[in-house]
Amino acid sequence: xxxxxxxxxxxxxxxxxxxxxxxxxxxxxxxxxxxxxxxxxxxxxxxxxxxxxxxxxxxxxxxxxxxxxxxxxxxxxxxxxxxxxxxxxxxxxxxxxxxxxxxxxxxxxxxxxxxxxxxxxxxxxxxxxxxxxxxxxx
Numbered sequence: 001x002x003x004x005x006x007x008x009x010x011x012x013x014x015x016x017x018x019x020x021x022x023x024x025x026x027x028x029x030x031x032x033x034x035x036x037x038x039x040x041x042x043x044x045x046x047x048x049x050x051x052x053x054x055x056x057x058x059x060x061x062x063x064x065x066x067x068x069x070x071x072x073x074x075x076x077x078x079x080x081x082x083x084x085x086x087x088x089x090x091x092x093x094x095x096x097x098x099x100x101x102x103x104x105x106x107x108x109x110x111x112x113x114x115x116x117x118x119x120x121x122x123x124x125x126x127x128x129x130x131x132x133x134x135x136x137x138x
Contacts, residue, residue, distance in 0.1 A: 023111040023121075029089040035062040036072040042091065047109050054105040060089035085126050 025031075025047040033044045040055035042048060050056050059074040061084065071078050074090055084090045093105040115121060 025112055028087040029091055030087045035060055039071050048107050051108050056105045056107050057092040
């Protein structure tokens, strides 16, 4: 009997994992037309864009050894030093700027499938505060 209960619990856990899926294409910002060479080159990402005139930044550790632009190198750039959580790239956005009232940067992508009414969805992401400036910087 304990073996049967273990199998039922295992199947329940597996079923839950099978039912979950990532609806966000290129969630680690790896699929690109080319490597960024200057700040504000989000347009080089295939599945991501900025819906406003704001200028999110695309950072990537690509083509190491060929050239290095410290402005957009993911591991060390004008904002600070941070390795990508997975892969080679990440995106930087400004969520608040006290000197520019109302200025916000955000990014968008089209989901791989439409959301369905009445279903629950979970969203998670990783973030890090830029650290070349203190938190009180304005």
